[in-house]
Amino acid sequence: MQSEKPVFETPSSINILTYNCWGLKYLAKHRAERLQEIGRSIAAAVTTPEIVGLQECWTQEDYLAVRRQTRHILPHGKFYHSGIFGAGLAILSKWPIVESNMVRYPLNGRPTAFFRGDWYVGKGVACASIQTADGRESIIEVFCTHMHAPYAAEAEDSYMCHRTAQAWEIARLMRQAAERGHAVVGLGDFNLTPSSLGYRLITNHAPVQDIWRFLHPDSSLASATHPLEKTRRREIPSVGYNLRENGATCDSALNTWRWSQKQQKQLFRGKSIIVDQSQPDPRAKRLDYIFFSNGLSVSPRSVPWRIESAKVGMTERHPTLDCSLSDHFSVETTITRAPPGPTSDADALPKQETIREQTTDTALRTLTNTSLHPTLYTSYNPSPTSSFLPGPLTRTPSPSEANPSEASVWSPRYLPSSVYEEILALISSDKRRAHRQRRLRLCHFIASVIVSIICFIAIWWSSRAGISFMLVLISTLNLGGGILQGLIGGLFEESELRALEEFEWEMDRCKEHAETVDGKESGVSEGAPKEQSFDNEYHGEGRRIQQNSLEETRIGGEEEKELWEKVRASEGYSGKENWRRGQGRFVGFPGNAG
Numbered sequence: 001m002q003s004e005k006p007v008f009e010t011p012s013s014i015n016i017l018t019y020n021c022w023g024l025k026y027l028a029k030h031r032a033e034r035l036q037e038i039g040r041s042i043a044a045a046v047t048t049p050e051i052v053g054l055q056e057c058w059t060q061e062d063y064l065a066v067r068r069q070t071r072h073i074l075p076h077g078k079f080y081h082s083g084i085f086g087a088g089l090a091i092l093s094k095w096p097i098v099e100s101n102m103v104r105y106p107l108n109g110r111p112t113a114f115f116r117g118d119w120y121v122g123k124g125v126a127c128a129s130i131q132t133a134d135g136r137e138s139i140i141e142v143f144c145t146h147m148h149a150p151y152a153a154e155a156e157d158s159y160m161c162h163r164t165a166q167a168w169e170i171a172r173l174m175r176q177a178a179e180r181g182h183a184v185v186g187l188g189d190f191n192l193t194p195s196s197l198g199y200r201l202i203t204n205h206a207p208v209q210d211i212w213r214f215l216h217p218d219s220s221l222a223s224a225t226h227p228l229e230k231t232r233r234r235e236i237p238s239v240g241y242n243l244r245e246n247g248a249t250c251d252s253a254l255n256t257w258r259w260s261q262k263q264q265k266q267l268f269r270g271k272s273i274i275v276d277q278s279q280p281d282p283r284a285k286r287l288d289y290i291f292f293s294n295g296l297s298v299s300p301r302s303v304p305w306r307i308e309s310a311k312v313g314m315t316e317r318h319p320t321l322d323c324s325l326s327d328h329f330s331v332e333t334t335i336t337r338a339p340p341g342p343t344s345d346a347d348a349l350p351k352q353e354t355i356r357e358q359t360t361d362t363a364l365r366t367l368t369n370t371s372l373h374p375t376l377y378t379s380y381n382p383s384p385t386s387s388f389l390p391g392p393l394t395r396t397p398s399p400s401e402a403n404p405s406e407a408s409v410w411s412p413r414y415l416p417s418s419v420y421e422e423i424l425a426l427i428s429s430d431k432r433r434a435h436r437q438r439r440l441r442l443c444h445f446i447a448s449v450i451v452s453i454i455c456f457i458a459i460w461w462s463s464r465a466g467i468s469f470m471l472v473l474i475s476t477l478n479l480g481g482g483i484l485q486g487l488i489g490g491l492f493e494e495s496e497l498r499a500l501e502e503f504e505w506e507m508d509r510c511k512e513h514a515e516t517v518d519g520k521e522s523g524v525s526e527g528a529p530k531e532q533s534f535d536n537e538y539h540g541e542g543r544r545i546q547q548n549s550l551e552e553t554r555i556g557g558e559e560e561k562e563l564w565e566k567v568r569a570s571e572g573y574s575g576k577e578n579w580r581r582g583q584g585r586f587v588g589f590p591g592n593a594g
Contacts, residue, residue, distance in 0.1 A: 009133065010132065010133040010138065010337075011050075011132055011133070011337075012336060012337050013308065013334055013335065013336040013337070014050050014051060014132070014140075014305075014334070014335050015047050015048060015049050015050045015051075015332065015333075015334050016049070016050070016051045016052075016053075016185060016187065016290055016332065016333050016334075016335070017042070017045075017049040017051070017052045017053070017313070017330055017331070017332045018052070018053040018054075018055075018144070018187035018188055018189075018288055018289075018290055018330060018331050018332075019038070019042075019052070019053075019054055019055070019288075019314055019326065019328070019330040019331075020054075020055040020056050020146070020188075020189040020249075020288060020326055020327070020328035021034070021035060021038055021054055021055065021056050021057045021062070021066075021325075021326050022034070022056050022257070022326040022327045022328065023035055023056050023057050023058050023059065023062045023088070024056065024058060025058055025059055029323075030318070030321055030323065031062070032061075032062070032065070033318065033320075033321060034318060034321075034323075034325050034326065035057070035062045035065050035066060036065055036069070037318050037319070037325055038066060038314070038325050038326070039065060039066040039067075039068065039069025039070055040069050041314060041316065041325065042066070042069070042070050042073075042074075043069050043070045043072070043073055045313075047332065047334065048073055049073070049074070049092075049332070050073075050074070050093070050094040050095075051091075051092070051093050051094070051130065051140070051142060051185065052070075052074060052091070052092040052093070053089075053090075053091055053126075053142065053144035053187040053188055054066065054089065054090040054091075054092070054144075055088055055089060055144070055145075055146040055188050055189045056088045056146065056189075056326075057079075057088055057089070057090050058085065058086055058088045058121075059086070060079060063077075063079040063090050066090075066092075067092070070092060073094065074092040074093060074094055075094070076092070076093045076094070076095065076096050076097050076130075077090060077091065077092040077093065077097075078090065078091050078097055078100050078126070078128060080100075080102045080126040081102065082102050082104055082121070082122035082123070082124055083104075083119075083120055083121045083122020083123070084120045084121070084122070085117070085120055085121045086121060086122075087102060087121060087122055087123060087124060087126065087146070088121060088146060089102075089124075089126040089144050089145070089146060089188075090126070090144075091126055091128045091142055091144050093128070093130050093142075095130050095131060095132045096130070096131055097128045097129065097130055098129050098130070098131045098139070099128070099129040100126075100127060100128045100129070101127050102124055102125070102126055102127070103124050103125045103127060103169070103173065104122050104123070104124035105123055105124050105125075105147075105148075105162075105165070105166045105169055106165070106169070106499035106502065106503075107161070107162040107165040107166065107496065107499045107500070107503065108122070108123045108124070108148055108162060108166070109123075109148055109159060109162060110492070110496070111488060111492055112488060116149070116151065118148050118149060118159075123145075123146055123147065123148060123166075124145070125143050125144070125145045125169070125170050125173055126143070126144040126145070127141070127142070127143055127173065128141070128142045128144075129141050129142075129182070130142055136181070136182075137181070137302040139182045139183070140182065140183045140184075140185060141174075141177040141180075141182045141183070141184050141185070142185045142186075142187070143170060143173055143174055143177070143184070143185070143186045143187070143188075144187055144188050145166075145170055145186075145187075145188040145189075145190065146188055146189045146191075147163050147166045147167070147188075147189070147190050147191045147192065147198075148162050148163045148166060148191065149191055150163070150191055158433075160197075160426060161423075161426040161427055161429070161430045161500075162430075163191060163192065163196075163198055164196075164197045164198045164201065164423060164426065165499070165500075165503045166198070167190070167192065167197075167198030167199065167201045167202050168198075168201050168205070168503065168506065170186060170202065170206075171201055171202045171205045171206040172205075172206075174186050174202075174206040174207075174208050174291065174293065175205065175206045175207060175412075177295075178206070178207045178208070178293045178295045178296045179296055180295070181295045181296065182295050183292075183293065183294055183295050183305060184206075184207075184208055184291070184292065184293040184295065185290065185291070185292055186202075186206075186208060186289070186290070186291035186292075187288075187289065187290045187291070187331070188288070188289070189287055189288050189328065190202075190287060190288070190289050191287050192287065192289075193221065193222040193223075193226070193285055193286060193287065194210070194213065194219075194220075194221045194222070194286065195221040195222045195226065195228050195229075197419070197422065197423055197426075200415060200419065201415075201423075202291065203291075204412060204413045204414065204415055205412040205413075205510075206291070206293075206412075207293050207296060208291040208292060208293040209291065209292055209293065209307070210289060210290075210291055211289075211290045211291070211292055211307050211310045211333045212247040212286070212289070212290070212310050212331070214307055215307060215309070215310050216245055216246070216247065216310075218245075219245055219246045219247055219286075220237065220242075220246040220248075220285070220286070222285055223251065223282060223283050223284060223285040224236045224237060224281075224282040224283075224284075225282050225283060226285075236280040236281070236282045237280070237281055237282075237284070238277060238278050238279060238280060238281060239252065239253050239254050239275060239276070239277045239278070239279055239280075239281040239284070240277035240278060241281075242281045242284040243277075243312045243315065243329075244312075246284070246286060247286045247310070247312055247331065248281070248284035248285055248286055248312065248329075249286055249287055249288040249312060249328050249329045249330070249331060250284070250285055250286070250287045250288070250327070250328050250329075251283040251284050251285055252281060252284040252329065253275060253279065253281045253283070253284065254275050254277070254281075254315060254324075255324045255327060255328075255329070256273075256317065256322075256323045256324045257323065257324055257326070257327040258283075258327065259273075267322060267323065268321075268323075272322070287328070288328060288329075288330070288331045289331065290310070290331050290333050292305070292307060292333075292335060303337045304337070305335040305336065305337060306335060306336050306337070307333065307335055308333075308334040308335060308336045309333065309334045310331065310332065310333040310334075311331075311332050311333075312329045312330070312331060312332075313329065313330040313331070313332045314326070314329050314330035315329050414510060414513050414514040414517050415510075415514060416514060417511050417514040417515045419514075420507050420508075420510050420511035420514055421511065423507050424504060424507050424508070424511065427500055427503060427504045427507065428504075430496075430500055431497060431500050431501075431504075434493050434496050434497050434500065435493075435497070437489065437493055438489045438490070438493035438494065438497075439489075440489070441485040441486065441488055441489025441490075441493065442485075442486060442489045442490060444481075444482055444485040444486070444489075445482045445483065445485050445486030445489065445490075446482075447482065448478045448479050448481060448482020448483070448485070449479065449482060451474075451475070451478050451479075451482075452475040452478055452479040452482075455471045455472070455474055455475035455478075456471075456475060458471050459471045459472060459475075
């Protein structure tokens, strides 16, 4: 007798949580105790999570510890295996996971950086299809990731190209899921700030919305110490403000693992340290995200989801150890289904005018901001008529959206071509490094073979046992190191070069499309709709720079150059100091140093 398939009522709301657990085996302090408490905190949350994405949960033991605490509210789960030491990713769900796979990133660090470990854990995207009720329209595709960590400031970060490529990969996965007509949830520790290239690729090339930025459109773009954030001329935010408004999940002054060694020692010796939430918090930033989309085809029977709320959570300390549960905080959101029936735009988008006013504020329109990040603010401008919206996020579907057969094909919102040129410059820098490393490693291999042959010849003529032993030892160690270098140079470096070639080809195509769009929009008349002219307001300056000479058309070019020289001097950016004509940026600008 076959068991009946369980029937689930269509949920009216879904609570989603993402959390980096900091579960590094042997390295993370109090790992087992913290993971146990993390499971208890999830189970005892006031708003019960129904879909959870975990990062840095490296061992099956830790995963099972969390599962034991949460099984009664999250009966379904998947621990993802990848690389040599595991991906550290897990997805828990109230509803069945009907399909799952692990997609590894083609570019993910280097094996020679064994002390960092990113390459060895096989970082990628944990994918799960969760069926919340009967029917195709009830499937939610969840993508959980932990991108390559930054081990230096932007100017010196040698892995920025890899992380940008990873953002491109997960954007592609989310776009494909949305094209299948499924709701999409992308969550995890992206190791990106909203000012980064990778973040802009995701929000422009996938039909998804950053839930925090949607609800808090005026939140910070990076930490208060970042040059871009300084140009906004705002006061240094407090600890409480960073949690409530900026969504800061990392490097918060509230997190005990970000304290100085002296403070941590005092804490573990039993001294109670209370953090005043009104104190300045200049280093806090947002690295953890939840992206959401309703999908691109909405059936007549389905009701679209709305983003109801979002918050930073898991800020409490361990009850006995008095330390933070992880070196990150969680991001939590609730999405709800809109009631059936027609909904006016005013009801559907209560914050529309607020968003418009904030994104057009003169403080955000400084020449430095618009030239440096031409689409940074326009991409956060949800509008009922904009194709950039991730499906019918907060409105009733139009007739074309309600009928999948009549729905228009979504197309990405291309960034200015100068942004793709910046990415291509990163790729070229990495390719030069990879070619150089391959040559050096292969030369090392050839030299080690020659040295080993010389040692064996010397052994033949040597009559002293001690000298012969030393020659054998030298020959063995030398040849072993040479073979290892040869394998890395001949196999890994070649693999990295091929992945970079693929990424370069895709960015070249995006640049061509962007230049086509730039050319079309440059001929828009003054009588164009207000929505279009608003977008062009930020794009236009960068396009004119590409089409004309810097001296003829760039307003305030010398002033901006002088400003960035001061920024670079204060932050220690390296790279060529010449002003790149026709692109409106320094060759050595953060992310382009090579």
